[in-house]
Amino acid sequence: MSATPQPTPRKRAVVGVILRQNQFLTIRRSQTVAAPGKICFPGGGIQPGETEAEALVREIREELGISSIAGSRLYENVTGWGTSVAWWLTQIEEDAQVEINLEEVAHWSWMPPQVMLRHPDLLSSNRDFLASWRQARFVIPGITVPDDWDDADD
Numbered sequence: 204m205s206a207t208p209q210p211t212p213r214k215r216a217v218v219g220v221i222l223r224q225n226q227f228l229t230i231r232r233s234q235t236v237a238a239p240g241k242i243c244f245p246g247g248g249i250q251p252g253e254t255e256a257e258a259l260v261r262e263i264r265e266e267l268g269i270s271s272i273a274g275s276r277l278y279e280n281v282t283g284w285g286t287s288v289a290w291w292l293t294q295i296e297e298d299a300q301v302e303i304n305l306e307e308v309a310h311w312s313w314m315p316p317q318v319m320l321r322h323p324d325l326l327s328s329n330r331d332f333l334a335s336w337r338q339a340r341f342v343i344p345g346i347t348v349p350d351d352w353d354d355a356d357d
């Protein structure tokens with residue numbers, strides 16, 4: 204009897220959408236990780252035995268040196284490279300002192316959604332996330348889709 208080939212399990216990742224005054228906390232990935240120099244949210248791979256929320260809190264601690272709380276699960280998609288990504292609204296303290304881990308993150312900043320969507324270095328799966336939000340496939344509590352997005356941005 205020959206063994207039935209098993210599908211390779213999809214890699215799973217979790218991403219933190221952190222909001223302040225209508226801006227998202229974004230990172231520029233370091234030159235030594237996958238997708239070097241790309242702009243995206245903090246986050247990373249889910250390890251065996253971890254929940255999405257546990258992985259999220261661990262990754263944000265590793266990358267930004269701050270505590271966080273997983274809020275609500277906003278969206279889920281599969282990247283062009285086959286990773287299943289869960290997008291979570293995430294809370295941090297108002298006075299959190301970010302200290303980036305330079306091995307993983309080159310830079311961080313608050314970025315308005317329109318700027319993020321148009322950023323030439325945006326990670327492509329994040330363009331899908333923002334365009335899906337723009338198309339009202341899900342809502343992000345605490346922020347509304349900007350009025351000045353035109354259809355060409357999708």
Ligand SMILES: Nc1nc2c([nH]c(=O)n2[C@@H]2O[C@H](COP(=O)(O)OP(=O)(O)OP(=O)(O)O)[C@@H](O)[C@H]2O)c(=O)[nH]1
Pocket residue numbers: 216217218236237238243244245246247248249282286288326328329
């Ligand atoms: N950090 C992060 N990863 C994202 C975002 N959007 C998105 O598709 N991903 C994907 O999620 C996966 C995990 O991200 P990562 O490369 O930061 O994970 P990691 O630090 O745990 O590295 P590793 O899992 O290769 O060890 C990658 O496939 C990455 O491309 C995002 O906004 N932030």
